[in-house]
Amino acid sequence: MSFGDAMAAVRESASRTVTLPEKWGQGRATFGGMVAAAMYEKITPQVAQGRPVRSVMVSFVAPVAPGALDVIVKVLREGKAATQVQATAYQNDQVCAVVLASFGGGRESMVRVEPGSAPVFYAPDDVQAFPFISGLTPDFTRYFDYRYTLGKMPFMGSEQTAMGGWIKLREDSEGAISVAELLALLDAWPPAVFSMLKKPASGSSLTWTISFVDVPADCSANDWWQYQADIQSSANGYSHIDSTLWDKHGKVVVVSRQTVSVFG
Numbered sequence: 001m002s003f004g005d006a007m008a009a010v011r012e013s014a015s016r017t018v019t020l021p022e023k024w025g026q027g028r029a030t031f032g033g034m035v036a037a038a039m040y041e042k043i044t045p046q047v048a049q050g051r052p053v054r055s056v057m058v059s060f061v062a063p064v065a066p067g068a069l070d071v072i073v074k075v076l077r078e079g080k081a082a083t084q085v086q087a088t089a090y091q092n093d094q095v096c097a098v099v100l101a102s103f104g105g106g107r108e109s110m111v112r113v114e115p116g117s118a119p120v121f122y123a124p125d126d127v128q129a130f131p132f133i134s135g136l137t138p139d140f141t142r143y144f145d146y147r148y149t150l151g152k153m154p155f156m157g158s159e160q161t162a163m164g165g166w167i168k169l170r171e172d173s174e175g176a177i178s179v180a181e182l183l184a185l186l187d188a189w190p191p192a193v194f195s196m197l198k199k200p201a202s203g204s205s206l207t208w209t210i211s212f213v214d215v216p217a218d219c220s221a222n223d224w225w226q227y228q229a230d231i232q233s234s235a236n237g238y239s240h241i242d243s244t245l246w247d248k249h250g251k252v253v254v255v256s257r258q259t260v261s262v263f264g
Helices: 003-012 032-046 139-143 179-187 192-196
Strands: 017-020 053-060 067-078 082-091 094-104 144-150 162-169 202-212 225-235 238-246 252-263
Touching: 003 017, 003 032, 003 179, 017 032, 032 053, 032 067, 032 082, 032 094, 032 179, 032 202, 053 179, 139 144, 162 179, 162 192, 179 202, 179 225, 179 238, 179 252, 192 225, 192 238, 192 252, 225 252
Parallel strands: none
Antiparallel strands: 017 067, 053 094, 053 202, 067 082, 082 094, 144 162, 162 225, 202 252, 225 238, 238 252
16 A cells, blocks of 8 residues: 555545555554654644644554554643644554644744754765665665665674765655655654664664644645754663655655664
8 A cells, every 4th residue: 555545545535544555665554654644634624724844753562553543632731823743653542642733823923943954965866766675674664765865774793983875755645745744754764873883783762752843835746855864872772863855846844853763
């Protein structure tokens, strides 16, 4: 099942139960971007029009298996300008993920600070595509087209604390980029700390905070998106990684911070 089909099924179902498809795994768990996107799609019907998403915070409590996922949504507060919503996902009556999403309409501001411009990378067509190798690379990576331009691929012993490149969905995507697709594109990259390791190891996101700067109306998930992750610190089995995603115009769309547990 494609990412678009999976999200359409979530939106069309009135049930609190969503179905996470097979072939979207990363080790023993479902791809975190798929889980976060499905939970987000259950949140949006609870939010009034004219209140775009400002931030999403995800806590990955336990590995999520393919199949049924029960998502309970609760509006924590709806004020004059902002709405705060919580979604809690369960499998086998156990909490496995929690999402806190904040929405807010625009307002006048006396301060305006423009985000920095995109870094200069080689063009996507000038670098080799990241290969999907069944049984070696995570299952979900087959759905994305990656072009590394900064740092090294996982487990190649890079000495750089930065990693990045270009990414897009391989499937056809109609219309403007969705928040769910942005979550998937952002989380599809392996943790930057993996590039510094010299041998394979497992790891998982513990927490993930995403801030939405400006979601463009003229870009799709089939456009090339520029990504860079910077390791802020890594010790005692935990890495703290900041990342940014730019659109085809070189404008910042989302920024995030991820705490990653690394095993081995």
